[in-house]
Amino acid sequence: MKKSILSLLLACFLQINLAFAQNVMKGVVSDANGPLVGVVIHDKDNAKGTTSDMSGKYALNGAESGHTIEFRYLGYVTETVVWDGKSAVNMKLKEDAVRVELHGVSHNVGNFVISSVVQTLHGMQDTSLNRL
Numbered sequence: 001m002k003k004s005i006l007s008l009l010l011a012c013f014l015q016i017n018l019a020f021a022q023n024v025m026k027g028v029v030s031d032a033n034g035p036l037v038g039v040v041i042h043d044k045d046n047a048k049g050t051t052s053d054m055s056g057k058y059a060l061n062g063a064e065s066g067h068t069i070e071f072r073y074l075g076y077v078t079e080t081v082v083w084d085g086k087s088a089v090n091m092k093l094k095e096d097a098v099r100v101e102l103h104g105v106s107h108n109v110g111n112f113v114i115s116s117v118v119q120t121l122h123g124m125q126d127t128s129l130n131r132l
Helices: 002-020 126-131
Strands: 024-031 040-043 048-051 057-061 068-072 079-082 100-109 112-121
Antiparallel strands (some): 040 048, 040 068, 068 079
16 A cells, blocks of 8 residues: 555656656857857747857757757857757857958947947948948
């Protein structure tokens, strides 16, 4: 009798754990030169997301089989995959054909100083920034 009750409690416990278990999609994001830090990994079907760490590793909680996963990084082509729910997804991103450079610009407005980052296309003359 005690074994029956114990078996029943164990079965209930396992069912509860399975009900609350989340799928975790893992992998590494890199480019031709190695790991990429800060890549945004986004599940387009449930709006969950994460970013890659210093080693390019990521773990996306709550992803499910068949969901479309997007990998975004400034200056690189955005890639999407449909996750099979099982395997790790190691993504190698390619640089975008149009290179993006960041220039720090400060604007004085009265007593306020507003710092901003202006994205300019590669090849744009520095004199073009003076018009900003």
